[in-house]
Amino acid sequence: MSSPSESDAVDPADLSDDEWRERLSPEAYRVLRESGTEARFSGAYVDHDEDGTYHCAACGQLLFDAETKYHSGCGWPAFYAAESDAVTRTLDTSNGMRRTEVRCAACDSHLGHVFEDGPEPTGERFCINSVAMTFDEE
Template identity: 70%
Template sequence: MSESDDKERREDLPEDDAEWRERLSDEEYRVLREAGTERPFSGDHVDRKDDGTYACAGCGAELFDAKTKYDSGCGWPSFYDADDDRIETRRDTSKGMDRTEVLCANCEGHLGHVFEDGPEPTGKRFCINSVALDFDDEE
């Protein structure tokens, strides 16, 4: 993706909550804008094994390469690596837990959480809601 594509994405973002509600489905809105979580093993991408790229369902920014996806058994799509320029992380102490939240760097949509129990080479498990992702196959 080129810098001009990224710039267009940033400029095309909804300006307020009402515009986000128009752009997203109810479930996408609940997860991406309200930091919700889909039920485990319910998402379209949990068992996907195709080559391609996962993008933010809110803004279209490319986030994860399918080559970094693995079956963690947690019930959500899991990736062992992410481009630090495409995601942001912050501490999340909601629900009585201390976790690291993962957000889209472009639109600040909630994607899921990252944990330190993933495989090599990173040791990370990016546990991401399927509804927060769109998939583009390599073909």
């Protein structure tokens, strides 16, 4: 499995299910393409504090700047802001809950959820699966 770059951005309609399975690890496929969730505190980026940018693990789309990352204690990497037009939001009523799902705007992969209990300046907490992202150091 290779990590896609931003120039590898794809329209999900252009890839078959088998092609997504080839591009992604089984865990990344489960999260990104089947809207799964990794176990709390298990992800590589939960306590990650390097300067750089986070990108969609499926297509390479820039999602978050490390400057917006903070330690929320939720068990997943948390950000108070996404890059402009990088994500879409949809209502998620799975598992008997009412949440706002966050998906990559470029390839429609599931990233995690956003909640309205984050710090200023936005008041938002983007709770994102580590396996849904790659990191580029500055």
